[in-house]
Amino acid sequence: MISKTLLHKYETVITTAFNRQPRRVFLALLSGARNCFGFADVPAVYDDFVIYDMKLSVAQNNLNSLLPLDINNINSELRIYFSGEDYRTAFSIFKKTSIDPDLPICILITQTSGGQPSDWWPDRFAQLADQLHRNSGLQVVFVGSKSDVVKIEKIRASMIEPSVSIAGLTDIPTLAAVMCISDVAVTVDTGPMHIGTAVGLPMILVASAWQSPHEWLPVGSQKVTILRSNDISCKECYKAYCATRECMEDIGVRDVYSNVVRKLAVYPPSAPARLQRVKDSMVDAPRPKLL
Structure with a gap:
């Protein structure tokens, strides 16, 4: 996973609600991406991190992972087209x-x-x-x-x-x-x-x-x-x-x-x-x- 991630040279990596384990967070950091943020069980390694809110759905929590991008006015209802x-x-x-x-x-x-x-x-x-x-x-x-x-x-x-x-x-x-x-x-x-x-x-x-x-x-x-x-x-x-x-x-x-x-x-x-x-x-x- 590390070798595949390094080859892609991502600009941004966001760890979602169910990918906040330390190994996923460190993989994000090892990717070399300029911006790494989202959910993290070890929040100190991110400049911007999101705290999982047990009162919200998984979908709404994942939408909140975009808050560091100042994207916060999102319809939380699921849609399919x-x-x-x-x-x-x-x-x-x-x-x-x-x-x-x-x-x-x-x-x-x-x-x-x-x-x-x-x-x-x-x-x-x-x-x-x-x-x-x-x-x-x-x-x-x-x-x-x-x-x-x-x-x-x-x-x-x-x-x-x-x-x-x-x-x-x-x-x-x-x-x-x-x-x-x-x-x-x-x-x-x-x-x-x-x-x-x-x-x-x-x-x-x-x-x-x-x-x-x-x-x-x-x-x-x-x-x-x-x-x-x-x-x-x-x-x-x-x-x-x-x-x-x-x-x-x-x-x-x-x-x-x-x-x-x-x-x-x-x-x-x-x-x-x-x-x-x-x-x-x-x-x-x-x-x-x-x-």
Whole structure:
């Protein structure tokens, strides 16, 4: 890493919130860059350093790492942008999978990367999906990567009501467009959840309590309802694996469904709401611009 860094001859190196360990800080200094600043567990080695604020999200802390550059008037909300081509691709996927864009659509994000104990139970997702379609008239659309297809199909196989899976058919910008032209999502704590947050899709987040909520959960977002067991004794255990997942056990199908109903009462499905999300996120470029 040192040899690669020295060869690049960087002008500036910024250590972000999760890269503030001494070895990363000293690597920054060894790079030969004229300006080194950001977060540091050994702040004395930097002329300008930023203190990690536990009351702020990881994203906001990382934005604060730019304060030494006098960049401090930044919108802390995550945003993602897609092109007109991505938007048309999203509609094409809907057409191929018989999703009716004129009817309400609920996105289900059921799979995680497996790196943390954040999964909810497949049978609960199946029961929830059935209720969403039967009781609320929502088209249930599962999203995910190609590696999620088998697990998603097992959930769909145990359902009574119809559903659609577009797992493996979208890249990140296309998924952002899909979410813009949907109406609500139910999700676990995983990457696509942040895409939904970034395009302003109303969501119900089924979250485990294994880590502090300020780190990755969209705390403070009006459009996201976070269901999390905040009173459990083992919360914020930071275990990479949990055999029992008591914090997720406490979140039942009825809890999630009732919160979806309440969310739809506040943000009812409508063409103008979808169009506004598209206007806020689509850019006139051949590929999406990510911020």
